[in-house]
Amino acid sequence: MSNTKKATETPRLVEKYSTRHAVMNYYLVLMFTVFPLFASNAYFNIRHDKYYFFIALTGVVIIAETVLIYFAYFGNKKDSSSEMTVSNGGLTKKLSFTDWAMLALLVVCVISTLFSKQTTDALFGSLNGRNNGLVLIAFYVGIYFVITRCYYYMEYVFVALAAGSAVVYLLSVLNFCYIDPLGMYAQLDAKTIEDFTSTIGNKNLMSSFICVMLPVVITMSVHTKKTKFRIIYLLSSALGFMALMTADSDSGILGIGVFIVVMLIWYSRKISRLKRYFLCLTVMLASAKILRFFTFILTQSFDCKTKEIDEFQKLFVESDIGFVLIGIAAVITGVLYIIDNKKPTLTLSRAVPIVLGSLFAAAVIAILSAVVYFSCFDTETELGGFASILRFDEHWGTHRGFMWIKLFEIFGDFSFFQKLFGTGPDTFFYAFAPYFTELSKFGDTSTNAAHNEYLNYLITIGAAGLIAYLSVVGGAIVRAVKKSFSNQLSIVCVSAVICYSVQAVVNIAQPITTPLFILFVALTEAVSRRNTGYAELI
Incomplete structure (x- = not known):
């Protein structure tokens, strides 16, 4: 036969x-x-x-x-x-x-x-x-x-992407602390220095760059078969999350936030993928605290200053809630690794991504409904810090x-x-x-x-x-x-196409970040x- x-x-x-x-x-x-x-x-x-x-x-x-x-x-x-x-x-x-x-x-x-x-x-x-x-x-x-x-797939291209973007991220973190190794700030006024970072441009453009490159290294950390490459992807992901915190732009938070949820739904059935996804998530959340420790040392020991970040970013960098999120992600990662070790072929029910997707869709509908309500029907209620989101x-x-x-x-x-x-x-x-x-x-x-x-x-x-x-x-x-x-x-x-599009x-x-998006299309x-x-x- x-x-x-x-x-x-x-x-x-x-x-x-x-x-x-x-x-x-x-x-x-x-x-x-x-x-x-x-x-x-x-x-x-x-x-x-x-x-x-x-x-x-x-x-x-x-x-x-x-x-x-x-x-x-x-x-x-x-x-x-x-x-x-x-x-x-x-x-x-x-x-x-x-x-x-x-x-x-x-x-x-x-x-x-x-x-x-x-x-x-x-x-x-x-x-x-x-x-x-x-x-x-x-x-x-x-x-x-x-x-x-x-195009012909060779992984060294993605490793180069991870390494190259890591340098950009690192410069952004250093610029956040007013450390300027390339002398980019030498001829700029104080206001411009606050808005510009790394070798990309202003904070919005930096966020756009992150939304193209970071999803790629995160997903490659999940899919690569080579441990040494996974380490490079994880390090790049950590620096990318730090840069996202320092970029201080809502567009980056929006793009990466949607990407994180979409990938959670996508990987939710296969434990072998899900464990690596949560490992990367844990590393990124921990990197926000490393950023806090780094800036603390600079400000306390060397009398340096840092730029301001918004309240949402402070949630990960400065708040104790950040430690709670790291703990939850780390525990989930550990449990998933144990389960995968005992049952390496385990695949969860199709109901899991359906439920997660439904919850995400419901959350999006609820937010959009709130925007419509507070923008069209109730324009008087004080919303405090949420007004910039919920009242158009x-x-x-x-x-x-x-x-x-x-x-x-x-x-x-x-x-x-x-x-x-x-x-x-x-x-x-x-x-x-x-x-x-x-x-x-x-x-x-x-x-x-x-x-x-x-x-x-x-x-x-x-x-x-x-x-x-x-x-x-x-x-x-x-x-x-x-x-x-x-x-x-x-x-x-x-993943890069989705994140950039959001x-x-x-x-x-x-022509600073859009060409990179077109490459991934x-x-x-x-x-x-x-x-x-x-x-x-x-």
């Missing part, structure tokens, strides 16, 4: 690691290590520095990979048919939903640019904007298709409420064509200019972003552009979830294209 099966079974084709794979992995290593740290002149022009770094490096890789693909596919037809019909779906595999959505996004942005009143700004990125012009979007699309066709008005979210309310007025006044295609990529400054006088009552004379990526896209590239963008992100997430049961790397890559509700697209799709899983690799 077995001999008959072997005789009739078609051997599975295994893709060989080639030059194009090596080029792609070296590119990813540079983007995960050098790119976040690159700054030519402290914080001055840091956005432009990273923009040109990304454009230059990505341009070279797109050209190189195009040449390599051409010779691999057309150079030797006999060999290429076996090489290209490989486990990653091959170059000739039909376009996926996400592929089509990415192409649609590019087409919409081209139309939006051509018909924009500020065509040059829409093409190259406005001097009053965030460098998010058509050129940058085109490079996003280009590298997406190159990665999805040329012009002052909500550091006057994000004012901007979002006005945005819908702007969109309502658009022509039908503008409703579809917007005012042009990166032209938010011009669209919002009529409201700058009113904005001044909040202390700002102008703004070039909605501080909500989705509303920003609605204004700049219209409803068609927003739908295309949501289709790219949603398509990558849905396909990754479907593949993740047989393909563990899917959940690693999509924080984007209150943050900004820019591409990696998520690249992994999903495979016909076989990565279960044997991590």
Whole structure:
């Protein structure tokens, strides 16, 4: 019987690691290590520095990979048919939903640019904007298709990511204590020093960076088979949580908070995964207390100062509740390790993630219902510190409420064509200019972003552009979830996509952290294209 099966079974084709794979992995290593740290002149022009770094490096890789693909596919037809019909779906595999959505996004942005009143700004990125012009979007699309066709999993890329992001995190922690080893603060005033950190930029951008990189190292600490790599991931996770505390931005808390809950639900059935998840959680919670001890030594022994953090972060760093959370996480971790040692194949009931998911959904609905109630029906009750969360008005979210309310007025006044295609990529400054006088009552004379990526896209590239963008992100997430049961790397890559997408509700697209997000959208799709899983690799 077995001999008959072997005789009739078609051997599975295994893709060989080639030059194009090596080029792609070296590119990813540079983007995960050098790119976040690159700054030519402290914080001055840091956005432009990273923009040109990304454009230059990505341009070279797109050209190189195009040449390599051409010779691999057309150079030797006999060999290429076996090489290209490989486990990653091959170059000739039909376009996926996400592929089509990415192409649609590019087409919409081209139309939006051509018909924009500020065509040059829409093409190259406005001097009053965030460098998010058509050129940058085109490079996003280009590298997406190159990665999805040329990626080959090698764990050293993720180890490099963990190490590179750890350096960024460490600099953020040192900057929190006004320790400036790179001399980034030398020419800055006191207010700017309070807001800027590490080699990323202001605290919101640092939170955005954390929301891309930290989920990846957390999930890799769960899935890797190599203990020495798990230690690196855990150390990076610890420094990442410290940086999240010092970044002092609600967007980071929102993104990582949702990620933590989603991963708890995802890992809740399999004890072997759940134990490592709680181990990482314990390490991160403990790191907040290490941060407190570190700052205590500096302030008491060396008469140093530290920056301020919000009350929520103080809950983990300064409050005794932090010790309680560490104790609970540590006990759960220990129990799970004991259970897994005795019953290594134990899988919990399907009811567990369903119950946890239902509780999470109920909590989200309850919060949204409270926001609607206190914003629309009860606007008088004093909410104290919760007012900034539960009462949406012009002052909500550091006057994000004012901007979002006005945005819908702007969109309502658009022509039908503008409703579809917007005012042009990166032209938010011009669209919002009529409201700058009113904005001044909040202390700002102008703004070039909605501080909500989705509303920003609605204004700049219209409803068609927003739908295309949501289709790219949603398509990558849905396909990754479907593949993740047989393909563990899917959940690693999509974790960054989910976390960034959540924080984007209150943050900004820019060439400092958004390129890293696009890389993970591409990696998520690249992994999903495979016909076989990565279960044997991590």
